[in-house]
Amino acid sequence: MTEHADPVTTPYRPRATLRDVAAMAGVSMKTVSRVVNGEGGVTPQKVDAVRLAISRLDYRPNVSASALRRSSRRTAAIGTVLEDLANPFSSALLRAVEDVANEKRVLILAGSVDEDQQRERALVRAFTERRVDGLIIAPVGEDQGYLRAEMEAGTPLVFVDRQPQGLLADCVLSDNEAGARDAVHRLAEAGHRRIAYLGDLAIIPTAQQRFAGYQRGLLERGLPLDPAHVVHDLHTVDDAARATTALLRSEDAPTALFASQNLVTIGAITALQDLGLEQRVALFGFDDFPMADLLKPRVSVIAQDPAAMGRAAAELLFERLDGERGRPRRILLPTTTVLRGSGEIPPGRP
Amino acid sequence: MTEHADPVTTPYRPRATLRDVAAMAGVSMKTVSRVVNGEGGVTPQKVDAVRLAISRLDYRPNVSASALRRSSRRTAAIGTVLEDLANPFSSALLRAVEDVANEKRVLILAGSVDEDQQRERALVRAFTERRVDGLIIAPVGEDQGYLRAEMEAGTPLVFVDRQPQGLLADCVLSDNEAGARDAVHRLAEAGHRRIAYLGDLAIIPTAQQRFAGYQRGLLERGLPLDPAHVVHDLHTVDDAARATTALLRSEDAPTALFASQNLVTIGAITALQDLGLEQRVALFGFDDFPMADLLKPRVSVIAQDPAAMGRAAAELLFERLDGERGRPRRILLPTTTVLRGSGEIPPGRP
């Protein structure tokens, strides 16, 4: 009477194969295959015998072996290459992909690239060596041409968040430029004329687009672009906090801040709180974050919808897998402007 | 001169196989295999010929076919079954697993179960049908006995966050009870005698442990357990906010709150802010969250370390894969008490 399996003493029992099931049921392997795949053309008695053997042996079909032999050669798995599985943007996106894939009974291989081009290639290679049916990629490199071979081999590709370079393929993007532009407009409407830009690494395409939106917003409002109010290459909370502090202590300090990314926004808030200026300096962030409406003041943001991006990307991918052969499609998802308070603070005295 | 590959016109070029490489290089398939796997025993000229053919054909070894044939039968992939890939706890844990797996050049299949027992089983089944080398599971069901067959088939299992039922296996847990107990002690030290418990679904083992810790904390401080101050089964921010509001409006309202989980903590904060009581009612949360130290007051929490859990789980798993045959191990990770302010508010007037 062993209540619990004990790995020390548990006998090793190799997994049953189709052959074992066939032997136990007294039929040929093909007949077992027919039952497993619901092909029909098997007498009820044999079906029962096979079913019984399957449950007695706890048989699990070997999907790899099956995919190898099947004419479609589908593995029912897709690869997802994202920036960092631990960050809220990537993980919300991944989860949405999972939900769509789940309906199709497709599994997900996932990996993080951490802004590393090498890692992007390594992951793609590892995934294709496993013959995934398709790939969803948030590209980091400057050139995705190396993926052409994958497309030619029939593996559909969908890019998310950033456009691929040197390759035409389906992609799903946020309208970064329009979002950033709108943030600047809102700040201008509140009366600000000195709006600073706090940006992520300038090599990141989305950061470039947000910066372009910032510039366009200023231009459209007839506001000058002051180089002293532009900071690039902030990639951590601390970077952002330091840069914000420096800006606000400078001569001719800005009266409003546009933070081009999640962590930058948080850094800016940290700095504002440290300086006791959070109620005096306006702040608009790009990317929503969980606690934004519990802070004081509540934080106004340009929100992306990572789940919608993931869903859209997965749907494009599955359409390709279902045979869609049209030209590459580009889905541009609008951002949402969420006014919560911090972006509506008017300019105060110097 | 086509700058870009165009899926409309791109010719379909099936993936090259070992056979193709062998044909192009004018050697046998086995020789190609030797080169690919660095087996040696091949003359330099042939190695070069093979290398050339490989790069010309852009050959990618088929890992599934290889695993099928290899005596170790390793697929270099592990499955990770977590609560919800989008929540910060799961995603931090997953990321840590990924980092360990990455060093071993092992890929990750991931899926969410959403507290659904069926889904747990379906995912495990799907993963084992792909013959993953091992599984990391945050179990939801009341019985994991169904996994015994996997262990017997030689697939190592490591459980995280929650202990498996009906099965002895490696697991990595947070010391939930000690953490909750400590929160109660801290609140008691601040002078509170009416400390409410706001808990997640009572069927969740970790919630039970935290409740046990709460009870023990009260007992050790000689405080009464008031059933009117205990609320279970709060699973969303809204649930938690409503329950908190009701508690604080009741006769004999508590002067301190212990929120047993992330979302519950956030709901409690929302309610406190709505009632304007955030500076008067003490609050301790279980699980840290990103903005906890930007809120006012800053939120004191019992912090778990999901990354450490993921790392530990992955390490246990890889030790098993490296041949470790000892008894099941149980790693209990301590929690950290983070005092930020909200937990140190003294009891005020009614």
Place this chain on the structure above:
DNA sequence: CGGGCGTCTGACAACCTTGTCAGGGGAGTC
């Protein structure tokens, strides 16, 4: 010059599954 040894190579089987095809058996037709 036959034999032995070590190195390198390729033919072939095997892994687990599915697709093809032909054969066996029973029912129905003339």
Place this chain on the structure above:
DNA sequence: GACTCCCCTGACAAGGTTGTCAGACGCCCG
């Protein structure tokens, strides 16, 4: 009773790879 037709079943090959083994080749020894 001979024939066709259909249904069911199993033998066999194939998918991409690796492991086994025997053979080829060059070399040295007696």
